[in-house]
Amino acid sequence: MFEFIQRFFGKPASSATAKERLRLVLLSDHLSLAPDVVEALKHDLIEVISRYVDVDASNCDVTFEQREKQVAMLANIPILGMRARPKPPAPPPAPPPAPEPELTPAMTESTAAAASGDKRPTRKRRRKTLSTNTAPQAT
Amino acid sequence: MSARRIVLTSGKGGVGKTTTTANLGAVLAKRGHRVVVVDADIGLRNLDLVLGVEKRIVFDLVEVVEGRCQLRQALIKDKRLENLSILPAAQTRDKTAISELQMANVVQQLGELCDYVLIDCPAGIEHGFRNAIAGASEAIVVTTPEVSAIRDADRVIGKLNERGLPVRLIVNRLRPEMVRSGDMLSVEDVTDILSAELLGIIPEDEEVIDTTNRGEPIVLQPESRLAAIYDKIARRLEGDLVPFTTLRAPGFFGRLFGKAS
Amino acid sequence: MIQREEAPAVSAVPRKRGRAIVITSGKGGVGKTTTTANTGAALAATGATVVLVDADVGLRNLDIVMGLEARVRYHVLDVLEGAATLDDALVADKRVPALRLLAAAQTREKDDVDTIAFRDLIGSLRERFDYVLIDCPAGIEKGFANAIVGADEAIIVCTPEVSAVRDADRVVGLLGDERSVKLIVNRLRPALVRKGKMLSVEDVNAILRLPLLGVITDAPDVIISTNRGEPVALDAASPVGASYREIAQRIIGTLTTPPVVPHDKSIFEKLFGSRK
Numbered sequence: 001m002f003e004f005i006q007r008f009f010g011k012p013a014s015s016a017t018a019k020e021r022l023r024l025v026l027l028s029d030h031l032s033l034a035p036d037v038v039e040a041l042k043h044d045l046i047e048v049i050s051r052y053v054d055v056d057a058s059n060c061d062v063t064f065e066q067r068e069k070q071v072a073m074l075a076n077i078p079i080l081g082m083r084a085r086p087k088p089p090a091p092p093p094a095p096p097p098a099p100e101p102e103l104t105p106a107m108t109e110s111t112a113a114a115a116s117g118d119k120r121p122t123r124k125r126r127r128k129t130l131s132t133n134t135a136p137q138a139t
Numbered sequence: 140m141s142a143r144r145i146v147l148t149s150g151k152g153g154v155g156k157t158t159t160t161a162n163l164g165a166v167l168a169k170r171g172h173r174v175v176v177v178d179a180d181i182g183l184r185n186l187d188l189v190l191g192v193e194k195r196i197v198f199d200l201v202e203v204v205e206g207r208c209q210l211r212q213a214l215i216k217d218k219r220l221e222n223l224s225i226l227p228a229a230q231t232r233d234k235t236a237i238s239e240l241q242m243a244n245v246v247q248q249l250g251e252l253c254d255y256v257l258i259d260c261p262a263g264i265e266h267g268f269r270n271a272i273a274g275a276s277e278a279i280v281v282t283t284p285e286v287s288a289i290r291d292a293d294r295v296i297g298k299l300n301e302r303g304l305p306v307r308l309i310v311n312r313l314r315p316e317m318v319r320s321g322d323m324l325s326v327e328d329v330t331d332i333l334s335a336e337l338l339g340i341i342p343e344d345e346e347v348i349d350t351t352n353r354g355e356p357i358v359l360q361p362e363s364r365l366a367a368i369y370d371k372i373a374r375r376l377e378g379d380l381v382p383f384t385t386l387r388a389p390g391f392f393g394r395l396f397g398k399a400s
Numbered sequence: 401m402i403q404r405e406e407a408p409a410v411s412a413v414p415r416k417r418g419r420a421i422v423i424t425s426g427k428g429g430v431g432k433t434t435t436t437a438n439t440g441a442a443l444a445a446t447g448a449t450v451v452l453v454d455a456d457v458g459l460r461n462l463d464i465v466m467g468l469e470a471r472v473r474y475h476v477l478d479v480l481e482g483a484a485t486l487d488d489a490l491v492a493d494k495r496v497p498a499l500r501l502l503a504a505a506q507t508r509e510k511d512d513v514d515t516i517a518f519r520d521l522i523g524s525l526r527e528r529f530d531y532v533l534i535d536c537p538a539g540i541e542k543g544f545a546n547a548i549v550g551a552d553e554a555i556i557v558c559t560p561e562v563s564a565v566r567d568a569d570r571v572v573g574l575l576g577d578e579r580s581v582k583l584i585v586n587r588l589r590p591a592l593v594r595k596g597k598m599l600s601v602e603d604v605n606a607i608l609r610l611p612l613l614g615v616i617t618d619a620p621d622v623i624i625s626t627n628r629g630e631p632v633a634l635d636a637a638s639p640v641g642a643s644y645r646e647i648a649q650r651i652i653g654t655l656t657t658p659p660v661v662p663h664d665k666s667i668f669e670k671l672f673g674s675r676k
C-alpha cells in the first residue's frame with residue numbers, strides 16, 4: 001500500500017526504471033560507447049532538428065534497437081510547427097567541454113565527474129568512438 | 140534423419156538452464172521423442188542431480204572424449220522415461236579438458252542415436268560456452284526478468300548470432316503479481332529489449348525447488364501447472380503454433396504477456 | 401637521479417593493509433553480485449573506505465546493480481594494460497562517499513586478465529582502502545583463479561538448493577586452507593523450509609561446515625532495488641537491508657553474535673506481528 005501511494009505521487013515503477021537503464025546500458029555495450037556519449041548524441045540530434053522545425057522537446061524519444069546485425073536509431077520527435085526561416089547553425093563545433101544549458105541529468109553528472117577528475121577523456125577520443133557509431137556493422 | 144541439436148544457454152548462471160534442460164528433455168521424451176540431455180558444465184555438473192541419476196554415473200563426457208569408454212556406455216537411461224538418457228559431465232576436471240571439435244563430434248554422434256540432443260551450457264561466455272555451442276544447430280536462451288540476466292542474455296544472443304545459430308527465448312521465473320505491481324519487467328519488456336523469438340514463459344514456482352531436491356523433473360507430475368507449460372514449449376519446438384498462456388495476475392489493467400511469434 | 405630503494409627506509413609510516421575479501425559461490429545466480437554490492441555499501445556506510453572490484457570480465461553486472469553503469473569510463477583491463485590510471489577507473493558511488501567501484505571490461509574475456517597482474521592490482525588497492533571486495537564470476541576456471549588470487553578472506557554465497565550446495569562445496573575445496581572462509585545463506589524461504597520443501601540453513605551448513613556470516617531471506621525488495629540500481633542495504637526500512645548491515649558489522653567485528661536464522665511466522669504473528 002505504501003508502495004502504491006509512493007507510486008501515485010510520482011516515483012516510477014521500478015520495472016520502468018529497469019527497462020530504461022537496460023536500454024541505455026545495452027546500447028553502450030553494443031557500440032562500445034559510454035552511456036553519457038549516447039545521451040549527448042540524443043541531445044545534439046534534437047538540437048539540430050529544432051533548428052529547422054519547432055519540436056516538442058519534452059516529448060522527444062530517441063531509442064536504439066538491435067536489428068539482426070546492426071543497431072538502428074529510431075527517433076520519435078513530435079513537430080509543433082515549421083520555422084519561417086531556419087535558425088542559423090550553432091557556432092561551428094562548440095568549444096570542447098562547453099556544458100550546455102539543457103543537459104540531461106546523466107550528461108550533467110558525468111561532465112561534472114570528468115571535470116573533477118584529473119584526467120578526462122579527450123575530445124579526440126570521443127570523436128573516435130562516435131565514428132565507430134556510424135559504422136555499427138563493425139560490432 | 141539428423142537430430143535437432145539444441146543448446147540451452149544464458150550467460151548468467153542460476154537462471155534455470157539446468158532445470159529447463161531437464162524438464163524440456165523429459166517432456167520431449169514423454170511426447171515420444173528419443174532424447175539425450177548433455178551436461179556441458181565440466182567441473183560443476185548438476186544435471187545429474189536435477190534428474191536424480193547422480194548415483195548411477197559410471198563414465199562421463201570427458202572419458203568419452205578421451206576414448207576411455209564407448210559413448211553408449213556413458214549414457215544413463217532414465218528410469219521413469221525410457222526415451223530419455225543423460226550424458227553427465229566430469230566433476231573433477233575443468234572446461235579445458237575437451238576442445239570444441241571434440242565436443243562437436245560427440246554431439247554429432249549422439250545425433251545419430253536420437254531425435255533431440257539438448258545441451259546444458261555452463262554459465263559464462265568462455266571455453267565452456269564455446270564447447271557447449273560447438274555441436275549445436277540451434278539455441279534456446281533462458282533468462283529471467285532481471286536486469287543482470289537480461290544484460291548477459293543480450294551478450295550471449297550476440298555471440299550466437301555471430302555463429303549463425305537460430306535463437307529462441309524462454310523467460311523463466313516470471314512473477315505475474317510483481318509485473319502487475321510494476322516491480323518486475325514484463326515478458327513484453329524483455330522481448331522488446333532482446334532480439335530473439337519467444338519460445339516460452341515459465342512462472343516462478345516453488346514446487347521446482349522441491350522437485351529438484353528429490354531429483355524428479357516437475358513435468359512428471361501431471362497435475363503441475365508447469366507440466367502443461369513445458370508441454371506447450373515442446374509443441375512449439377516441434378513446430379506447432381501454440382498460443383502463449385496469459386500469465387495474468389488478477390487485476391483490472393493486467394497486461395497481456397502473449398506476443399505473437 | 402633519486403635512488404628509489406632508499407625511499408622505504410626513510411618513511412616511518414607503515415603501509416596500510418586493507419582486507420581483501422572475495423565473494424564467490426561456484427554456481428552462478430545465487431546472489432554474489434548483490435551480496436558484494438550490499439555488503440560493500442553497508443561497510444562504507446559505517447565510514448570505512450571500500451572498493452568493489454568486478455572480476456566478471458565479459459559479463460559485468462556490478463555496475464548495473466550499483467546503479468553506476470552510466471559513470472563507468474574505464475575498467476580493470478584498462479588499468480592493467482596502462483590505458484588508464486587507477487584514479488581514472490575508480491567510479492565514485494552516488495550515495496556513499498567512501499565507496500568506489502572498479503568495473504570489469506565488458507567486451508573482453510577472462511583469459512585476457514593476467515592473474516599475477518590482477519593480484520598486484522588488488523595489493524595496491526589494499527594500500528588505499530580498508531576493504532577490497534572482489535565479485536567473483538560463476539565457474540571455477542580462469543575468472544575464479546583471478547578473483548581469488550589477491551584475497552586472503554572469502555565469503556561463500558549459497559542458496560538452499562542442492563546444486564548450489566554441491567558447487568559451494570567444490571569451491572571451498574579449491575579455496576585451500578590458507579584463506580578464512582565464511583558463509584552467507586541467501587534467498588532462504590522460511591515458509592518452504594517449514595513445509596520441508598527447502599533445505600534449512602542447518603542442512604546447508606551440515607555439508608559446508610563454515611562460520612555463518614549471515615542469512616538473507618528471499619524478498620522482492622532485492623529485485624526492486626536492482627531494478628532501480630539502489631543497494632537495499634542503504635534502505636533503512638528494509639529487513640533485508642538490515643541483514644546486510646549486520647553482515648557488515650560482523651565483518652568489521654563490532655557484532656559478535658551469530659546470525660539469527662529467520663523462522664516462518666505463524667498466522668497469528670503474520671496478522672499482528674508485522675514489522676512495518
